[in-house]
Amino acid sequence: MAILIKSCFVVVLGTLLGLALTFISLERGFGFGAVRAGPWTGWPKTGSADIDPYARALLSRTGAIPLGTGEGISFLARADSDGAPLNPRCEYVIKGPMPPARFWTLSVFTPNGALIENAAKRYGFTSAEILRASDAPAEIILASTAHPGNWLPTSPTSPYVVVLRLYDSVLSATAASLDSSVMPKLVKGFCR
Amino acid sequence: MTSVKMTSANPASFRLNLFKISWLDWLLASLLWLLALLFVAGLVHIVSVFALPELAQKDAYSRLSALTQPGQLSLLPAALPGQEYAPFEDPALVQGVCLYDLDRGPLELSADIIGDGLLTFSFRTRTGRVFYSMTDKAASHGKIDVLILTPKQLEAVEADDDEEELPQELRLTAPEKKGFVLINALAAFPSERANIEALVKSMNCEILSETNK
Structure with a gap:
């Protein structure tokens, strides 16, 4: 009888533990195949047939539709180049080289992937839209108040993440490891 | 109990031995239960990760x-x-x-x-x-x-x-x-x-x- 009770206990507790482990591993985001360069993290394999089971489970839960490897690659930044999490009350500048790609887009989302409402109705930039100084790489300003130049509005109350997408880029096939020098920097500016 | 008589020359050391044996038994038994627990947890984890995309309410x-x-x-x-x-x-x-x-x-x-x-x-x-x-x-x-x-x-x-x-x-x-x-x-x-x-x-x-x- 004692053994029966113990077995039941083990099965119930084991099931709970296993489900908790699944929940935690999905909460923490894609486990395998992540490529990091500076503040940017990409998951090149999620867009191919050899996507890992964790990424599949996560995508089925969130409903996100990642880019196919032949289409391009996307990178997510949750922190600045110093490793500090992005603070919605601070301004950031994205500057430096963009990796080679036919087009890139840069957009801001809540951590759950929703767009952030703003009066300017601007949710992202494409590489074609960017205003550039004649001989300097592009700079994009993330701020909750209006700025001249390439201003991407954020909300002072909503936490956000930055997504950089490289379309038709050689990186998507070769991004097993990445040198952070080819990726733009995310530099913290003024905080209110 | 016959075994008590056989080894009870020194009752104190016998009690100590008995304690050691039962302690070891207890340890082995719990280890076994712990392994079973880990096995079940691992199995549930793997199955649930693979099953999620199939079970997703709306694919x-x-x-x-x-x-x-x-x-x-x-x-x-x-x-x-x-x-x-x-x-x-x-x-x-x-x-x-x-x-x-x-x-x-x-x-x-x-x-x-x-x-x-x-x-x-x-x-x-x-x-x-x-x-x-x-x-x-x-x-x-x-x-x-x-x-x-x-x-x-x-x-x-x-x-x-x-x-x-x-x-x-x-x-x-x-x-x-x-x-x-x-x-x-x-x-x-x-x-x-x-x-x-x-x-x-x-x-x-x-x-x-x-x-x-």
């Missing part, structure tokens, strides 16, 4: 079925706050979708590539897993022509092939019967959006009737 295909039907090209709603079709959608994209159900016949996707805007295509299973993806650079003679079929349908098509001429279209065998094609077209400037939408709408998705099933 990509069934969510898209609410918007369109197989063999018909439809535009996904533009990404605006509160109206996103999926999380982390690129707001600069115009997205078209085309469902296939190979039980009804192979799907043919054809598109004329006009201009030098960015067009990408991904071929996906029911759950959204990509089995093939490409950009407009894969076009030949300014046209994209793709046929999605089951291995059996491919055989039938190949049997009809002219031996002297190479097939003009790209033939893809899908790993599952149901799935979808996602077409991404970049509106490089917001003012281009209407034109890009028209371009995506001009593409053609069609279920081919099977001559020999």
